Amino acid sequence: MSEGRGAVAGEERLRRWRLVLGGDADGTGCALGNRDAQLDAALSVLYNRDEEERGAGLGASAPRVARWLGDIRSYFPSTVVQVMQKDALRRLNLTRLLLEPEMLEAVEPDVHLVGTLLSLNRVMPEKARESARAVVRKVVAELERRLAQRTRAAVTGALDRSARTHRPKRVADIDWDRTIRANLRHYLPETGTVVPERLVGYARRQRAVQREVVLCVDQSASMAASVVYSGVFGAVLASMRSLKTSLVVFDTAVVDLTPELHDPVEVLFGTQLGGGTDINRAIAYAQGLITRPNDSIFILISDLYEGGVREEMLRRVAAMTAAGTQVIVLLALSDEGQPSYDHDNAAALAAMGVPAFACTPDAFPGLMAAAIERRDVAVWAEQHLGVPSAR
Incomplete structure (x- = not known):
C-alpha cells in the first residue's frame, strides 16, 4: 500500500x-465534516451517556422528535433506523408521542413499531387512529408479500404429499416419477423397462376441508412481535379452502378473532397487548373449536408463564393429544432470538411429547408443512432451526 x-x-x-x-x-x-457532524448529533441524542444532554436533545416535543426521525432516515439504512427507533422508545420514553399523527408519519414502519401501536390502541386518540392504521397496513402488506406465497406453497405441497395413495384410481393420478423410483429394483435390462410392482399416486383432490388449524396466541406485552406475525399467518392460512383456520388471542380473557381473518389489519387492532395470562382458559376455549381431532393442528404461541391453573392446563393438553390432535407450542414467533419462557411448563409439555421451541417467521411455512405431514416436529425444529425442543 x-x-x-x-x-x-x-x-x-x-x-x-x-x-x-x-x-x-x-x-x-x-x-468531523458537516454531514458527519449532523450524523454524530443524531446519534448523541439517543446514545450519549449524559442524561441531561439526552433529554435536552429531544425533550417532549413531537415536532422535534419527528424532525429527528426524519434525520436518521436520511443518514442510515432502514434496518438501522428500525433499531434506533426501538431504542428511542425505550431510552427516551417516547411512546406517548406515537399518539401524535405527525410522529406516525415520520417513523419507519416495522414489526416492533406495530407492536407498540397495538399496545396503545385503547388510549389512542381518534385523530391518530387513521395514521396508526396506515402504519400497520404498510407493515402487514410487506409481511404478506414476503411470507404469503411461501406459506401457501408449503401447505399445498404438504397436503398433496399427505394424500398419497398406492391405489390411484386413474392413470392421470399416478405420480410416475415416484412410481419409477419405488420400482427401480424391477428394472429389466433386456427390454429397458421398469415393471411397476406398486404404484404411487395422488388421491383425488378434495374440495372439502382437510385440516383444522387453531392458532392460540398469548397477547401479553412480551409477545408483541409474535402477535403481529400470528395475525398475518392466520389470515394467510384462512385464505386456503383446504384448511379451517381459527385464531384466538388471550390474556386473562379469551377473544376469538376468526371472523376478522379476512383482514389482518382488523385482526391486529382486535388484540389488546398487555395484562395477565390464563393459558388454561384459552386452551379450554380452543378445545371447543376442534371438531375432527385426528385432522387437527393446535398451535399455542406463548412463553408459558401461566397465571391460571397450571395442573388443569397440562391436563387439557394431555386430553387433546390423547384425542389425536397434534399440539405444538411456539415460545415465540419472531426474529428476536432466544425468548424468555417458563422452563418448568415447557419440560412438563415435552414429557407429554408436545414440542416447545421458538420459531422464526421465515421457518413457519416449513413448520406447517411438517405438521400437516405428521412428521416429528421436534426433530424438524432441530434440523431446520438448529435448536432442540425445550426441556
Missing part, C-alpha cells in the same frame, strides 16, 4: 472511531 493510501485509510479509521465514541473528548483528535 502506498504512503498516501495508508494515510487515507488511517483517517477513515479515526473518523469511524470518532463516530463510534461520540463527543469531542474522544481522544481521536479527528474533526
